[in-house]
Amino acid sequence: MPVADPSALAFLQNRRSRPAKTLGLPVPDAEALRPLLTAAARTPDHGKLEPWRFIVIDRAAMARLAEVAEQRGAALGLGPEDTAKGRGQFDQGNLAVAVIEVQKPSPKIPPLEQTYSAGAVCLALLNAALAAGWGANWLSGWPSHDRGFMEKGFALAPHERIAGIIHIGTETAAPPERPRPDIDEITTWL
8 A cells, every 4th residue: 555645635635826916025035945946846857858947036026027018018009907917916926936948859758748847847836835834826927928028028048938927925815715626527437
């Protein structure tokens, strides 16, 4: 029989992201953030390609990214609501980590598997932050998918893109529970 870790399983069964707008100060410093990044980097990575990297976004960088989102929203012809929503996560954020997908040529590992690995890093970082007692939320939004924002805000190369932006801070309000999937409805046994 396998050796169970009931506390880890209970954590995963009950984990809950915290809305980014409710994350306040303090935020983890570099010493507190390093173990979270280390945990996220243990994500399954077929071929040991490490098709991802991290960019830590502090408060000063948040203000700059908010301005970039504003400029990009105007350049894209987005309405005021969409532009405000795109810049909002940076206006309100105190600390975040952008998980950057880095596509690497490989005869064995297709690009889609590299994308899956980058997404898994986002969830692993989110869960590591929550397990360490921080509030955390995985956001994307239109800026994360806009090539101009990626290049101007993060200086990403053509083979890189934002997989997710994980906001981390002190929880200021407990979110209400939300409906969860019905496991019997979404599971097929063969």
